[in-house]
Amino acid sequence: MKDLDEAADRYAVGEVTNEDLPMIATLALARGVNSPALTELACLHRSDCRDAPGLFLEALDELGLLEAIDTAWDSRAATVLLRRAENHAADLLADAGTPAARSAKIAALLHRLAHTEDPLNSDLSELAAYFEVLTVDWDEGYLERAVLADQMRLNARRLLDHRY
Known part of the structure; x- marks a missing residue:
């Protein structure tokens, strides 16, 4: 199931x-x-x-698979996108994969979430922008990668703590 x-x-x-x-x-x-x-x-x-x-x-x-969720697909989409972003944030904090790759995935998911018909929190758009900028900075070499990785981890913690 x-x-x-x-x-x-x-x-x-x-x-x-x-x-x-x-x-x-x-x-x-x-x-x-x-x-x-x-x-x-x-x-x-x-x-x-x-x-x-x-x-x-x-x-x-x-089959009992709709327990504890709204049956509207838009609500489920928002929940899925946030859960996926949080999973990538947890992986980022656990040093699984490169920070920039996780950051890019989080940014994409949060941007998409912010533009669903039923966004969970519009402040996620701002957090998505932070992840996106950090990813670009990483790719373009604007700052030391260790500093950028620390900023990505800080924002990942914000996401997981629901401090948007």
Whole structure:
């Protein structure tokens, strides 16, 4: 069922299309996950998927995968984008990967989040700009990389502490 939850996250942020949903349902059924809406979704043809989003949401609900989240896709998209940005921030603090690569990913996610229909916090746009500037400074060599990495970590901590 974790695969379905992840597919719902990817669907919410536009990484999965309506045409992909029947195959996602088919794969879930093949793994032994079953619900009436999931079965109906798996039977849809890629060329006729107008009912796919509703069936997908119904299947997620039937399987108990909508607990503690708003069922609106925009709200889920905002939650997914923030969670991904926070995961990259945690990785940055753990020195996983280069600071600039993590910073660029955080900036992109926060900019996207700030421009969703249901942004969680408009102040995230300012934090996204800080990450973006730090990434450019890193790439262009404007400051010592150790100083920039420290600034990236400071902003990562701000994000994780919800101090935007």
